[in-house]
Every structure is written in structure tokens, then in C-alpha cells.
Amino acid sequence: MFRKYTVQLILVTLGGIITYLAYEELIGLYTLSVLMFMGVNIIMSTSLNLVNGNMGEFSCGHAGFMCVGAYVSSLLGVLLFSKDKIFGPPLLNPDLAIYFFPLVIIAGGIAAAFAGLLVALPSYKTRGDYLAIITIAANYIIISSIENLNVIGGSRGFMGMKKVINAMEDIIYLPWMVIWVFVFTVATVWALRRYTSSTFGKGVAAICQDEVAAEIMSVNTNKIKTITFMLSSGLAGIAGGLFAYIIGYVNPGSFNILKSTEALVMVYLGGMGSLSGAVLSAILFTVLLELLRPLQIIKWVVIPLLLIVLMQFRPEGIMGNRELSDIFPRLKRFYKFK
Amino acid sequence: MQTQTTSSMPVLEIRKMTQRFGGLVAVSNFSVTLGRNQLTGLIGPNGAGKTTVFNLISGFYQPSEGEIFINGTPTAGLKPHKVTSLGVARTFQNIRLWNQMSVLDNIRVAQHGSLDYGFFGAMFRTRSYVDCEAKIEKEARELLEIFELDKQADELPTNLAYGLQRKLEIVRALSEKPQLLLLDEPAAGLNSVDAQELIRLIHWIHETFDVTILLIEHHMDVVMELCSEIKVIDFGQTIAEGTPEQIRNHPAVITAYLGDDTI
Numbered sequence: 001m002f003r004k005y006t007v008q009l010i011l012v013t014l015g016g017i018i019t020y021l022a023y024e025e026l027i028g029l030y031t032l033s034v035l036m037f038m039g040v041n042i043i044m045s046t047s048l049n050l051v052n053g054n055m056g057e058f059s060c061g062h063a064g065f066m067c068v069g070a071y072v073s074s075l076l077g078v079l080l081f082s083k084d085k086i087f088g089p090p091l092l093n094p095d096l097a098i099y100f101f102p103l104v105i106i107a108g109g110i111a112a113a114f115a116g117l118l119v120a121l122p123s124y125k126t127r128g129d130y131l132a133i134i135t136i137a138a139n140y141i142i143i144s145s146i147e148n149l150n151v152i153g154g155s156r157g158f159m160g161m162k163k164v165i166n167a168m169e170d171i172i173y174l175p176w177m178v179i180w181v182f183v184f185t186v187a188t189v190w191a192l193r194r195y196t197s198s199t200f201g202k203g204v205a206a207i208c209q210d211e212v213a214a215e216i217m218s219v220n221t222n223k224i225k226t227i228t229f230m231l232s233s234g235l236a237g238i239a240g241g242l243f244a245y246i247i248g249y250v251n252p253g254s255f256n257i258l259k260s261t262e263a264l265v266m267v268y269l270g271g272m273g274s275l276s277g278a279v280l281s282a283i284l285f286t287v288l289l290e291l292l293r294p295l296q297i298i299k300w301v302v303i304p305l306l307l308i309v310l311m312q313f314r315p316e317g318i319m320g321n322r323e324l325s326d327i328f329p330r331l332k333r334f335y336k337f338k
Numbered sequence: 339m340q341t342q343t344t345s346s347m348p349v350l351e352i353r354k355m356t357q358r359f360g361g362l363v364a365v366s367n368f369s370v371t372l373g374r375n376q377l378t379g380l381i382g383p384n385g386a387g388k389t390t391v392f393n394l395i396s397g398f399y400q401p402s403e404g405e406i407f408i409n410g411t412p413t414a415g416l417k418p419h420k421v422t423s424l425g426v427a428r429t430f431q432n433i434r435l436w437n438q439m440s441v442l443d444n445i446r447v448a449q450h451g452s453l454d455y456g457f458f459g460a461m462f463r464t465r466s467y468v469d470c471e472a473k474i475e476k477e478a479r480e481l482l483e484i485f486e487l488d489k490q491a492d493e494l495p496t497n498l499a500y501g502l503q504r505k506l507e508i509v510r511a512l513s514e515k516p517q518l519l520l521l522d523e524p525a526a527g528l529n530s531v532d533a534q535e536l537i538r539l540i541h542w543i544h545e546t547f548d549v550t551i552l553l554i555e556h557h558m559d560v561v562m563e564l565c566s567e568i569k570v571i572d573f574g575q576t577i578a579e580g581t582p583e584q585i586r587n588h589p590a591v592i593t594a595y596l597g598d599d600t601i
């Protein structure tokens with residue numbers, strides 16, 4: 001039964017090829033960074049899709065949680081593994097960075113998950129438009145708090161993450177960021193798939209479709225909402241951590257409402273509630289953003305225009321609420337993704 | 339389906355329950371005691387407060403006054419999913435299925451109260467996850483087969499005929515293995531043929547499953563045919579209770595249903 005392992009096989013091969021190409025410097029730094037942003041965007045769009053698509057809430061502050069993850073994992077990484085003006089000498093031997101790096105990213109995710117409570121707790125009583133306003137407020141609270149924290153650079157931002165990556169490369173020379181972005185992207189999609197396909201996670205869809213019926217038919221709706229918001233914001237935090245280490249620099253300004261809107265655009269482009277749609281649209285969106293880069297600031301006229309056109313002619317997005325396997329049922333013969 | 343409870347303990351006991359919405363008294367001083375395996379009817383004209391009684395029992399509202407006990411456990415302050423886990427399941431007057439998930443998934447989600455795993459179990463596909471999911475799917479499919487809905491297991495509920503949707507809602511409630519089943523106008527909107535079939539179905543469920551049923555029905559004849567005990571409410575007040583024979587000839591009931599000609 002190969003079917004059981006085709007997805008794993010394809011992913012390992014794909015990851016291997018990208019890593020090899022990056023290692024041999026057969027693809028340029030620019031292409032490589034576009035590929036990595038693609039991964040970050042996939043995590044952002046699939047995790048937002050969980051709340052906006054699967055649960056039917058309207059979160060428009062997703063970048064706030066990305067910001068929490070970016071800062072926590074940046075600060076933690078620099079504090080532990082590199083010499084810094086603020087934190088002084090590293091707390092641990094920089095040689096250990098190579099082992100601890102994924103944990104540093106996950107720590108950022110966990111912090112962001114707890115920041116997600118900022119939205120999860122009000123969601124017990126609040127729905128729809130009102131909750132949307134709370135998500136915007138959460139986004140602002142997070143970035144304004146950091147702007148006012150001068151110890152970590154305030155609005156000027158924070159850097160030093162490149163040194164952590166360098167410390168990792170000194171031990172074993174590999175394109176570490178490429179590898180970790182790939183691993184976390186795959187893990188995110190996998191986790192979301194597992195969550196939404198379990199009976200437990202189908203509670204999310206039940207809440208979306210009829211919350212009263214869900215609660216009365218034994219779904220602990222508050223618990224499911226909490227877990228869903230925390231998972232979604234935690235994954236955004238992981239995306240943020242990766243983003244920070246790719247660029248080597250973070251500032252609160254890059255996680256404002258505009259960034260949240262990018263995530264929203266990806267979700268709506270892909271189709272609400274479709275995991276494969278969210279992956280596809282993140283890939284498409286990243287490429288589109290790069291193609292439009294010569295337009296500079298005008299791209300923020302063109303992209304919203306595209307959104308208007310999309311809403312007019314295909315409001316359900318690329319995939320609607322279907323998955324790839326619903327559109328091409330024959331694919332199921334070749335793979336099993338669970 | 340055999341959950342052992344002391345036979346003397348009523349499955350449902352409501353003591354002097356009142357529910358106000360602002361100035362409106364939707365349910366007033368309502369009391370009832372249901373023993374095991376009883377099939378009781380709750381009737382009354384539109385707006386009498388029947389659905390409100392169900393909403394109170396299922397914990398959707400907290401009563402303004404009075405107490406509710408399920409198998410002796412007071413439900414005050416419990417969220418609806420907690421009340422459900424005490425052994426209460428219900429259907430809705432306006433069908434409330436989850437329309438964008440399959441018939442099978444509608445049954446699966448209703449098993450949330452008895453899941454043996456949580457978030458991390460789902461993430462890591464633990465032993466208990468695998469076993470629990472397998473058991474849920476097996477039991478759900480068996481139940482659908484019993485009620486001849488197995489062919490539609492992968493359909494969306496909206497693709498089912500109206501009568502089948504009503505039936506599915508009852509099956510979804512039964513899948514939670516309740517000791518108390520609340521049916522809110524299950525025959526509403528059905529033509530007389532389908533309604534007759536549904537009556538037989540409820541009768542059969544009552545015979546087959548060890549379950550106490552409280553049935554709201556708008557149509558007197560349906561309740562008369564099915565129930566051994568009937569309670570009649572009007573404007574939130576209990577105006578009569580007794581056997582179908584007693585109810586049929588009760589002057590207050592006749593007045594409530596046919597209008598008071600003396601005014």
C-alpha cells in the first residue's frame with residue numbers, strides 16, 4: 001500500500017530538492033527568500049482560514065499574533081545564543097542553537113497562542129461584527145505595546161537574529177532557514193488537517209453552521225472556540241518567528257492591519273474553509289506580490305482591485321469550500337492525507 | 339442502552355418552574371415528574387410556552403424560578419452541553435441540523451460528550467483517538483442503518499427529503515444514548531402520510547430503546563394516539579393533565595383549543 005505514504009514521499013522529496021538546490025546555491029537568494037515567504041504565507045493563510053473559514057468568525061487582526069511570535073522567538077533566540085547590546089553575552093553556548101532553534105520558534109507560537117486568548121475569551125459572548133472589532137483592537141494592543149517597550153527597540157525594531165542563524169551554520173553548514181520553514185509549513189497544514197477532520201475538530205464546523213445546536217448537542221462550544229483561536233494564533237506566531245529569522249529584523253510596524261489584511265485576502269482568494277484553497281492562494285499571492293513589486297506602493301491599489309473583481313465574479317474564491325480531493329476525486333486513489 | 343439508575347428516581351423532575359421574558363410570563367409554575375420509560379405529551383396552542391419548557395430543560399435558559407432535576411441531579415447553572423451529558427437529548431421545532439456536513443458527520447459531532455481524547459489526541463492520533471473514532475463511526479453507521487438512512491450517510495442533510503431530515507434529527511438525538519428524549523413538534527410540516535409514519539417511528543423508538551420521552555405536539559390526535567400521560571398548557575399555565583381520555587373531555591382544554599365562546 002503505497003497510497004498511505006505518497007504524501008510523505010512527495011514532501012520528503014520536495015524538501016530534499018529545495019534544500020539541495022539551496023545548499024549548492026543553484027537557486028539565487030532572491031528566489032529562495034520568495035520561497036520562504038511562501039511558506040510563511042501558507043502558515044498565515046491556513047491558520048486564519050481555521051477561524052474565518054471553518055469557524056465562520058471574522059478575525060482581522062491575525063498579524064498581531066504573528067507579531068507576538070516574531071518578538072518572542074527573536075528575543076529568546078538572541079538572549080540565549082548571541083551577544084547583544086541589551087542582553088549582554090549569550091546565556092547558553094551558541095553551539096546549542098542548532099538544537100534549540102525549533103524550540104525557540106515553538107515558544108513564540110505558544111506565546112502567540114496565549115495572546116489569542118485576547119480574542120478567545122470575548123468570543124464566548126460576542127460574535128460576528130463585534131468580535132471582528134475586538135480582533136482589530138487586539139492587533140493594535142499588541143503592536144502598540146511593543147512600540148512602547150523601548151528596552152527592545154520600541155518602534156525602531158529589534159535585530160540580531162542573523163547571528164543565531166550564523167551560529168547554527170558554523171556548526172553544520174546547511175540552509176537552516178529553508179529547512180525549518182519547510183518543516184513548519186508542512187507541520188502546520190498537517191496539524192490543521194488532523195484537527196478539522198477529527199470528530200473533536202468538527203465541533204468547529206458545527207459552531208459555524210449552528211452554534212446553538214452545537215452546544216445543545218453536547219459540544220463544549222467555549223472550549224472548542226478557545227482551542228481554535230489559540231491554535232490559529234499560535235500558528236500565526238510560528239509564522240512570525242520564521243519571518244523574523246528570515247529577515248533578521250523585526251519591527252512592530254510590519255505587523256499592522258495591512259499585514260492582517262494580506263492574510264484575509266489569501267483566505268478569501270482561496271475559498272473560505274478550504275485548506276487546499278488556502279495553500280494554493282498563499283502560493284499565488286506570494287508570486288503575485290513579487291510580480292507587482294516594480295509597481296511599488298501602487299500594488300496596494302492593484303491588489304485590493306483584484307479583490308473587488310474576485311468578490312464580484314467569484315465570491316466563493318478559487319476553491320469555494322471544497323478541497324482538492326473533492327474537485328479531483330480520482331486523486332484519492334493516489335494519496336491519503338491524514 | 340441500559341444505564342442503571344435506581345428505579346424510584348424520576349428521570350426528569352421539574353418543580354414550580356417559572357420563566358419570564360421581561361414582562362411576559364412564558365412559563366408559569368410548571369411542575370412535572372417523569373418516571374423511566376414514560377411517554378408523555380406536552381400540548382397547547384401556539385405560543386403557550388411549550389418550546390420554552392424544552393429550552394429550560396436543556397439549559398439554554400436558566401429558569402427565573404424553580405428547579406429542574408435530571409436523574410436527581412439539579413441542572414441549575416449548567417451549560418447546555420453539561421445538561422446533555424446528564425442524559426438529555428432533543429430535537430428542534432425548526433430543524434437544526436448542520437447543513438454543510440454529511441449526515442454521518444451530523445451523528446459524529448453529537449458524540450462530543452463521550453469523546454475519549456482531546457486536542458492532543460487528535461494531533462498525534464493516539465491509540466485512544468483511533469479507537470474512539472472507530473467506535474463512533476461504527477455505531478453511527480449502525481444507527482443510520484437501523485433507521486434506513488445508511489444510503490444517505492455521505493449526503494448533506496439539505497439533500498434529504500423534509501421528512502427524512504426530521505427523522506435524522508431524531509436519530510442524532512438518539513445517538514447520544516439519552517435517558518430523556520425531548521421531541522419538539524416532530525411531525526410539524528409533514529403531510530399526513532409522513533406524519534403517520536413518524537408516529538409509528540416514535541412508538542417504535544419508545545418500545546425499542548430504554549428511553550423516557552417528552553413529546554410536544556401541536557396536533558391533539560397525534561398525542562392522544564401515542565402518549566399515556568398528557569399535560570396541557572396555555573399562556574404558560576398548566577390547565578390540565580391526565581390520560582388521553584381525561585384530556586379529551588376536559589372543559590379547559592376544549593376552551594383553549596376551540597376558543598372561549600362565553601366571552
Ligand SMILES: Nc1ncnc2c1ncn2[C@@H]1O[C@H](COP(=O)(O)OP(=O)(O)O)[C@@H](O)[C@H]1O
Pocket residue numbers: 359362364382383384385386387388389390391
Ligand atoms: N427568548 C425569548 N424572548 C422573549 N420572548 C420569548 C422568547 N422565547 C419565547 N418567547 C415568548 O414566549 C411565549 C412562548 O413561546 P414558545 O415557548 O415558543 O411557545 P410554543 O412552543 O408553545 O408555541 C411566546 O409568547 C413567545 O413569544
Ligand SMILES: [Mg+2]
Pocket residue numbers: 388389390431
Ligand atoms: Mg414551539
